[in-house]
Amino acid sequence: MRLLFAALFATMTAVAVQAEPDPTDWEAVTEEARGQTVYWNAWGGSDTINSFIGWIGDRVQDEYGVTLEHVKLSDTAEAVSRVLAEKTAGKDEGGAVDMIWINGENFAAMKRQDLLFGPWVESMPSWAKVDVAGKPAVISDFTVPTDGLEAPWGMAQVVFYYDAARLETPPTTMNALADYAASNPGRFTYPQPPNFLGSTFLKQALIEFVPDMSVLQAPEEEADYEAVTASFWTFLDDLTPTLWRQGRAYPQNESRQIQLMADGEIDLAISFNPNEASNAIANGQLQNSVRSYVMDAGSIGNASFVAIPYNASAKAGAMVVANFMMSPEAQAMMQDPEVWGLGTVLDIAKLSDDERAKFEALEMGVATLPPSELGATLPEPHPSWMVRLEEDWAERYGVAQ
Numbered sequence: 001m002r003l004l005f006a007a008l009f010a011t012m013t014a015v016a017v018q019a020e021p022d023p024t025d026w027e028a029v030t031e032e033a034r035g036q037t038v039y040w041n042a043w044g045g046s047d048t049i050n051s052f053i054g055w056i057g058d059r060v061q062d063e064y065g066v067t068l069e070h071v072k073l074s075d076t077a078e079a080v081s082r083v084l085a086e087k088t089a090g091k092d093e094g095g096a097v098d099m100i101w102i103n104g105e106n107f108a109a110m111k112r113q114d115l116l117f118g119p120w121v122e123s124m125p126s127w128a129k130v131d132v133a134g135k136p137a138v139i140s141d142f143t144v145p146t147d148g149l150e151a152p153w154g155m156a157q158v159v160f161y162y163d164a165a166r167l168e169t170p171p172t173t174m175n176a177l178a179d180y181a182a183s184n185p186g187r188f189t190y191p192q193p194p195n196f197l198g199s200t201f202l203k204q205a206l207i208e209f210v211p212d213m214s215v216l217q218a219p220e221e222e223a224d225y226e227a228v229t230a231s232f233w234t235f236l237d238d239l240t241p242t243l244w245r246q247g248r249a250y251p252q253n254e255s256r257q258i259q260l261m262a263d264g265e266i267d268l269a270i271s272f273n274p275n276e277a278s279n280a281i282a283n284g285q286l287q288n289s290v291r292s293y294v295m296d297a298g299s300i301g302n303a304s305f306v307a308i309p310y311n312a313s314a315k316a317g318a319m320v321v322a323n324f325m326m327s328p329e330a331q332a333m334m335q336d337p338e339v340w341g342l343g344t345v346l347d348i349a350k351l352s353d354d355e356r357a358k359f360e361a362l363e364m365g366v367a368t369l370p371p372s373e374l375g376a377t378l379p380e381p382h383p384s385w386m387v388r389l390e391e392d393w394a395e396r397y398g399v400a401q
Contacts, residue, residue: 021316050070100309108144116310216385220384278367
């Protein structure tokens with residue numbers, strides 16, 4: 001009997017230890033988080049962003065006793081595959097990934113395969129100041145409802161930047177871009193898909209060539225894909241041989257793209273951060289003559305999110321980090337053009353006077369467009385469109401690396 005009691009006690013203790021943290025009990029979450037190490041799997045291709053992530057790590061260590069380790073990825077799919085492999089192997093706890101910088105098709109895939117912890121986001125203290133009404137992308141990720149499974153922490157919108165010393169009037173339509181590239185061979189390029197920015201260029205271009213943009217809000221398989229994309233592929237077939245290196249090679253990321261601009265090899269480039277050119281100028285990476293602009297048709301905008309895998313080892317710590325990332329302190333730091341310049345997810349009207357003052361004190365960089373000149377924000381297509389475009393692009397134009 002004594003042995004049976006001991007076995008039962010051990011089992012009950014193990015169950016208690018394995019119990020999921022309750023997002024609605026914030027005090028308990030912060031207590032559990034103290035001393036945890038959070039392995040944040042996030043894209044590591046930008047020194048600017050890496051430095052900001054490092055600052056987050058310093059702050060959550062000081063404030064909450066949480067250690068943040070940045071696991072640098074070249075592709076978010078690496079982390080998704082790792083979590084899926086753990087689930088396949090039956091590793092339902094103690095996973096290697098605690099938090100992922102994610103959105104789009106990667107979020108859709110993890111949600112579809114029940115690979116995410118939650119819902120938890122709307123229980124975070126910082127959620128109360130998120131601008132859900134004014135920025136609906138914070139709860140709809142590429143048309144997929146987030147359902148409290150991922151926390152928004154930055155707003156992005158596509159812009160293009162160009163060197164005004166070499167290009168007086170930049171092209172503001174995709175057809176005009178093709179004409180410019182044909183007249184100036186080798187002076188334009190974009191990162192190679194499936195790099196996120198390269199895939200974004202494909203979607204931004206596609207939007208200009210579809211007869212009805214609403215078709216992109218539904219899954220690709222529900223549309224006549226060949227008919228919808230025919231004009232787009234004709235555009236890209238004509239554009240590709242006029243690109244940098246005749247479309248036989250592509251920059252691997254935005255950092256390499258900036259270097260091409262700085263070296264005078266290209267005249268214009270795409271970005272998903274309206275402040276990127278100003279940041280690069282401030283850091284001495286781009287010449288002062290670089291300026292930003294948007295396409296006449298508008299530009300794609302979306303939110304960046306973080307999600308917690310279902311089997312994460314440090315769920316409480318990950319929630320603490322995510323909550324801090326949505327805080328006015330972190331959001332103001334992130335929006336500072338000298339730090340990163342990414343747009344905030346917060347509703348400024350909900351902030352205290354002191355919190356609001358931090359945002360109002362920020363000065364836009366020399367190459368940053370004011371909000372009134374950013375034009376219409378276009379919704380992201382359904383994730384299935386990016387998947388299909390990436391596959392078809394690789395089949396048509398893929399190059400060995």
